[in-house]
Amino acid sequence: MSGTPRRRLLATALAAVLLAPLAACGDDGGESPAVDSTKPVELSIFWWGGDARAKLTEEALALYTKKHPNVTFKKTWQANQGYFDKLATLTAGNDAPDIFQIDDNFLTEYASRNVTLDLTSYQKSGKLDTSKFPESLWKYGVVDDKLAGVAFGENTQGLVFNKTKLAAANQPLPTTGMTWEAFIDWAAAATTATKVPGTQDPSADYKAFWIWLRQQNKDLYKGKELGFTAQDVTAWFDLWKGARDRKATPTADVIREGNATDITKQLVVTGKALTSWVWVNQLPELQKNTKDELGVVAYPGDPKAQWARAALYFSVYRGSDKKDVAVDVINFLANDPEVGKVLGTDRGLPPNLDIRASVLGSVTDAAMKTSIEVENTLGKTFGPSPQVPLKGHSTLRSELIKAAESVQAGKATPAQAAEAFVTAAKSAISK
Known part of the structure; x- marks a missing residue:
């Protein structure tokens, strides 16, 4: 921001x-x-x-x-x-x-x-x-x-992937409706086959966290409060720690690079990952910045969690x-x-x-x-829209990045980072 x-x-x-x-x-x-x-x-x-x-x-x-x-x-x-x-x-x-x-x-x-x-x-x-x-x-x-x-x-959330590199390695393309676990399995296999990390780690991405929460019958916000707990955040961070351990994602320094760059330099464009977590309507802008053919599907899990944003x-x-x-x-x-x-x-x-x-x-x-x-x-499958984010949402987003990157760098455990994030997020929306 x-x-x-x-x-x-x-x-x-x-x-x-x-x-x-x-x-x-x-x-x-x-x-x-x-x-x-x-x-x-x-x-x-x-x-x-x-x-x-x-x-x-x-x-x-x-x-x-x-x-x-x-x-x-x-x-x-x-x-x-x-x-x-x-x-x-x-x-x-x-x-x-x-x-x-x-x-x-x-x-x-x-x-x-x-x-x-x-x-x-x-x-x-x-x-x-x-x-x-x-x-x-x-x-x-x-x-x-x-x-x-x-x-x-x-608009809605979109997982953009590199068709060219996956086809060259005879790898299947990601599909809408894959479970998160199946997607991580796919990304780990793609890493082995292409020698390129299968996916950018989205643990710092509020869009991905939000979709995952909605698939757990929770939400980012509930009334004037957070719609999730530190236990939810810990589970989210644990999911991606497991993915990093399997080499399904890049290393922490490259993940951080993906978190910090604008849309024209996402890892799927720079060749440092096979997928990036963006908005569907950003595909054309991404495509302009690479010679490889790109595709886009929904985020993993039940697509009904996505909405008309x-x-x-x-x-x-x-x-x-x-x-x-x-x-x-x-x-x-x-x-x-x-x-x-x-x-x-x-x-x-x-x-x-x-x-x-x-x-x-x-x-x-x-x-x-x-x-x-x-x-x-x-x-055709959009669920109901969530409430519009609360005041302090931009701070919540930056605090999620800070917490996720501390886990990625090994400076905090998922549980420690989750507690710190929830405390900061509560403070942000209460001001």
Whole structure:
């Protein structure tokens, strides 16, 4: 996650103090101009992404202005690095953009601080139409019974593997539905056959831990508390210690490298492991960075534990004096067919299923087609969405990495590291 924990904590604390008057004044925040008004309206909108996303988003916003000439946009975007530090600073000064992009690492935090507008009334009135969204997808934007963000892009967990190296060694490919034990057996055999570690060790990966928990009828969070115990974490760390002992994974230093690198340098791309634990929609980006052919399946275990995760959301600033127009813009971006063709799959699979179907027919990239096919296949068995992660989720993620790496390096036993992680995680979500 971008920025230092200290900077983020300071910004969050400052925001909480400065937003207190806003939280006390209700949802009004000033009269919002009517959507069909001819009065000039300038909306500010902030998102993260690269040049390609910026171009597509600007094209989509231009379509809205074409249909509503009185509405223009003050557009700001930047790379993911530092995005949430800047958003925290803007909200701390009551200067947040009318519309901003956010993800599930921070949605609860911003909703609990009354930064995000509750969109429930707009949804119920039809002004925000989610009727063509998978139910579990839009519900993954609900925090404390309030719709805090509109899902833009569906995604789920994906195990990406190197088809080329496995085929060259006459090794079977991993499949959806393998048990965790069977997968580790497969990875150990693949290591022997290819001389490349069969899998990146995911003990530090919160996505993999989360799926594994759901397969044990538990969860990452339960209400305002953790949904797991130190005993659960110990079992998870023990599972992967056994895998490392069998040479199914790389050595600790290489595992750490895989934990720390960005998507373009995952071990499945650099040739240091045959599989990496990512999101399904990241397959195309991985494929761009290797000449080997890659494939993707669900994480091990029962695939029903996976869910329609919002790749990201758009939220409306609760203090905006242009709320109605801001909501109409989000509704337009999510449901207009012409916009759907422009935005494509840049933010994940379109949330509107009708638009998704029309967009998928125009996809030509082989890796993107594969990721879409896998997502759609898994979508038939998705379980209900878990609750959106609690405030402190980003700290929990970093603490899991710290604990797992201490076990990988032999500095702590699984039980010791598990106790330390649970203590740190409880502290993180209670602040």
